[in-house]
Amino acid sequence: MKKNRNLLVVVFLFLTAAALVCLVGVLTVKDKEDSSLKIKKEKISYSKKNYHLADNEALYETQDNKSVETMYLTVRRGSDSENTNHSWSEINGLSVYDYEKMGVNRYKILGLLQVGNENGPQSGKLGYGEVVPNATVQVRGQTSSRNSQKNFKIEIKDGKGSWYGQKTINLNKHQTESLRFRNKLSYALLEKIPQVLSLRTQFVHLYVKDTTGDKPNEFVDYGLYTQVEQLNKAGMRAHNLDSSGQLYKVNFFEFMDENNVIKLTSDPDYDKEKFEEMLEIKGSSDHSKLIKLIKKVNDSSSSFYGILEKYFDIDNLSYWMAFQILMGNHDTQNRNMYLYSPLNSQRWYIIPWDNDASLFETEYEIKGFTGSSDWESGISNYWGNVLFRRALKTKEFRKALDNAIEDLRKNYLTDNRITELSNELAATVEPYITETPDSTYLGVSMANHEKILKALPSEVESNYQKYFESYQKPMPFFIATPEKTSDKLKLSWESAYDFNSEDITYTVEVSKKYDFSDTILKQENLKLTSINMDMLEEGQYFIRVKATNTSGKSQYAFDYYVADNLGKVSGVKSFYVNSDKTVSEDKYEE
Incomplete structure (x- = not known):
């Protein structure tokens, strides 16, 4: 019995050891499976981020x-x-x-x-x-x-x-900018920013x-x-872009198609000339993806941040906007950019184009010219574009934009970098701008040229501060063309948006002069967005509207009047009262 008992003990120990070995083996396999699962998850996570554009640094x-x-x-x-x-x-x-x-x-x-x-x-x-x-x-x-x-x-x-x-x-030639290197300066800066392509x-x-x-x-x-x-098909290939994809040069496009000209080439009403007044076709002529994008951007029934995540690269969009804001390149609300989407992808990217209007504040001051309206700094510059406005209304995109602003200012658009690069470019162009023919059209003296050059870093800092200040103001809005109602003249305008949901009041003025030195009417603290006034005599008039929130921060309307030798007069719309008392909007070309 004792011998048998000893045998049973040995068998038991053997089986226990075998079980432990199997258990260890199972645990080892399980660990390996968990490890492979983790790797697989990491790969999935990485692949989701694989949509970022990567320029050809070579x-x-x-x-x-x-x-x-x-x-x-x-x-x-x-x-x-x-x-x-x-x-x-x-x-x-x-x-x-x-x-x-x-x-x-x-x-x-x-x-x-x-x-x-x-x-x-x-x-x-x-x-x-x-x-x-x-x-x-x-x-x-x-x-x-x-x-x-x-x-x-x-x-x-x-x-x-x-x-x-x-x-x-x-x-x-860049005749109207005295430095003659702003475009090259911007593209040289963009070369180092991975979220946005350069040229x-x-x-x-x-x-x-x-x-x-x-x-x-x-x-x-x-x-x-x-x-x-x-940036054509050859340029797309050079920058590692898909030359079979969609590429449009934006001439005037606010991500809406009010006149219904963005159509498929197979549409009987397709008019390429009208199409390209908005978007020049540089890539594929299959516009179905673009038409779908416009519908999605204008679909107010859907969560817009979800649309942004699905159809755009938020890093690309936020860094592009942050770069333009810090560089003060105002003429980027609805043009001076490319829209690109690779074949078999629903995602779109913005690529910069034409940056010669960057960092112009000091030059405009020296020339005594108002080159931009008050709203053309900070986020309000992009408020008239449906895509940008809806993006800015989402807290997630605003956070991404904040991060992009801080990153660019700290690491890419520093005072030292701007100074070093601009001085290098200035030394290269000086032998040419001090001789004919370029000296004839330079527009400023070389002494003022030096002032403009030295002010570039401070302008970036100024634009950085204006970015944060712009959130505290009401957003710009449009003034309607005044209209005759019975024996009165109706003045009306859109409501202004405030990021802090503060109450807004309006000040409206009507004058015979664009500088409002001959004011006919002025009403303040208006809560409504329209008033009636006595009908005016035949002639040209100017209306100006300002929105003010409860914190005392103000913003003028989008509208502006371009005065000879002065530039843009903010918040002003010009109109004519005709002999029959009808009203016409003043149309002009910049």
Whole structure:
């Protein structure tokens, strides 16, 4: 019995040990499974963030802010079929608005573009040894096309090579900005910011030989230009973007389609010309994704932050907006950007375009010109755009924007970085802006040029402070065109929004002068958004409306009047009372 008992003990111990081994094995396997699950979860979490854009950093490795490339452009008449049978004086003598009045496309001219140094075209570079045109040339830009010094768009013909892989060369003069490097400064800063794409830029010294003019054999010095990379299909590929995706250059678009022109190409009413007045088509011509986006952005029945998360990259959107706010680049509410979406993705991204209006406050002060309205600083600058307004109404996006503002100011748009980079660029452009032809159109003395240069870092700090202050004010609103009601004139305006939900009162004024030195009516502390006044006599009048919250912070209306030699007069709408007592809104072009 004892022997049997000992045997049973041995068997029991053996089975217990085996069980323990199995248990350890099971636990080990379980740990491995848990570990693999954790890894899998991390991969899933990471893949959700994999939608962020990543620029091709290698593109900027050879960029040198101190370098200036020399280009030689020989222009000559072409053919009517190519719209190139024009003289150089015709190309330079017309603005975009002239073409619109004539109802014709912008004129082009044939060009032979050659790249070299100050001694002439160089072997191995574009156009060397060629004698026939390799490109077409036209004036580019909108408002800038009115300037004496034009911007040019040079398109290299197929089979004629390229310049650093680019076949579209944008030469920007930036005549109305005295530093002549603001655009390059912005793109150089953007190169280091991972949430937003930049573009390649290059200073160019241009010489032009006009075979259609009175000096057909002479290259004339056209001064300094900034070349900015064209974001087309080739540009998309260069920046690791999907060239089969959607890409639109925003001309005037507030994420709504009031006139119903954003249509599919298959729609019988599709009008490409009207479409491109809002959005130039640079990528896929399948607009179904864009139409869906517009509907989603304007769908007030859905949680908007959910729409933002699903259809946008919030990091991209918040950093783009934060950069423009800190740089004071006001003209970005509804244009001067690209909209991009990769193929087979529902997500959209904003890519900056045209930054030459950045950090302009000191220059405007020196010139005695009001370049922007009061609301064009901080978040109120974006309040007129449906996408931006709805985003700003969500606390989650405001937090993301706060974080982006702080990060950019602390790490990318520091005083030292702005000073260092702007001084480097200023030293590069100085030999050109102090000589003709650029010195003729500089617009300020070199002493004031130095003041503007030194003020750039303080302007970034000022814009940083204005950002936080803008949350404390009511948001801007629109004034309606006054209308005749019986024997009275009805004045009305939209309600203003306040982030702190404070009560708002309004002050309305009517005057015969835009500076309100000849006031006809003034009413304050109005809680309603309309009043009636006695009918006015025939003539031009001005109405101004201001919203004030209970904290005493005020904001004028979106409307503004552009006065000669003064600039924008904030919160003012001009209108005419006609002889029959009807009222007409004053329309004007900037």
